[in-house]
Each structure stands twice: as structure tokens, then as C-alpha cells.
Amino acid sequence: MATLSFSLLSDANPPHHLKAFKFLLYKNATSKPQYHIHHKLSFTFRFLHSTHLALLHKDQLAMDRVTNMVSERPVVIFSKSSCCMSHSIKTLFCDFGVNPSVHELDEIPRGRDIEQALSRLGCSPSVPAVFIAGELVGGANEVMTLHLNRSLIPMLKKAGALWV
Template sequence: MDRVSELARTKAAVIFTKSSCCMCHSIKTLFYDLGASPAVYELDREPRGKEMESALQKLGCNPTFPAVFIGGTYVGSAKDVLGAHLDGSLRDMLIEAKAIWF
């Protein structure tokens, strides 16, 4: 769990994904379209990916993928991120965390 928490704080925006997950791809694309360059960890390609997935579940990430952190804080999964994008708060969170500049 320490590794996941540490990685979540490494950059302003962090996304834990699986390479085969279509929603993960959509969320990554959304962040890139907004001008953010998130740290992306594809856990099915990480040596300790199963342990990290378990740690995400213990942190309350449900569903586990994608798990989005902005400014070191867990934002949620695809549904939560898309909701925040629709109400305009995602952009504000990214600006506040200095993941994008305007």
C-alpha cells in the first residue's frame, strides 16, 4: 500500500490502469486532451501489479480501474472523473494540482 500511495504523490495526476481496459484508455485520452501529462501505471505490466491492485482495493478504489489521483488525492474511477469533467470541476482540480496551466 505504501508503494501505491507513494506513486500517487509522484506527479500532479496519476492514473492506475490495465492495458486492456477501454475505460482506462478513455480516461487517459481525456487527460491528454485537457493538456495534462499524467503518470500512468499499467498494473498488468508492472512486476508487482497484483500487489498494487490489492492495495488500491484496500484504499477503497471500486471499481479498481481506472484509479485516478490528482494532487495525491483519490478522485475516483471513470464514472467519477467523467462526472467531474462534465461539471467543470476536473479542470479546476488539474489546475489546482498544477497538472495543467491556464
């Protein structure tokens, strides 16, 4: 079966991600292969571009939502109701007398999007994620390390979450 190959490199300024693409056509696929390919490519690229923009918009919305949520209280915890480490961290803060804002990601709308945004911020695993004074402290390991180093209480006092 004979094929005809051409490249988008002939275009004046193709996007960098298209430079490596080569397209093969079967000689008897259509009488006007360039039209066929141009139509399919333009549709595909428009679709991919709009999908990419929608995903960027969705990611930005989730990131904005996280930013708004962490600014509402001195201590904000993102957790899941079924996570034992999340439960331990919430209990630790409550035992200190801190009243954190707790967001259970498995119980709120768009919780999965928020969880992905937390992962992009560097939370691994994504829950529990603890913010103090609007800054990401980290997960259970980081919080427990701060507690054992005796630096968690001063941090909470400085944030206005404790009055002792």
C-alpha cells in the first residue's frame, strides 16, 4: 500500500508542539487529501485548544477556591472523613483549643478539584492539608514534626488561633 507523507513544517510559524507531527495518507483515501486533513486538523486543534482552556479555567477556579477557603480562618484543614490521619490532626488542633475551619473534601461539591489543587501546591498525600495564617504548613508528617519540635504552639499563637 503506497503512502504519501507531508509535514506541517511548511507552515510559516507552526506551534512548537506540531513540528514533530507527520501525517500519512493513503493515495486513494480521498481525491483532495489536503482539504480533508486541513479540516480534520483544524477541528482537532480547535477542540484540543478549547478543552485545554476549559481545564486551565477549572484548575484556576479550584486554586482560587482554595485561596479563598484558607483566608477565612487562622487554621484551615482540608481532610477526608474516612482518613485516619486527618482525624488525628483535627483532634490535635481541637485538643489545643484551636477551632479550625475543616473542609471534608469527600463531602463538599468540587472536592476532587480542590484535592487536585492541593496536590499541585505540594501536598502529598493531598489530605490532611493544614494551612496556618494562610500559609501551607503541610500534611500530618509536617504538623507532627512541628508539634514534636515545640514550634506548632508558637505558630498558632502568632496566627491568632490560640490565646494562652
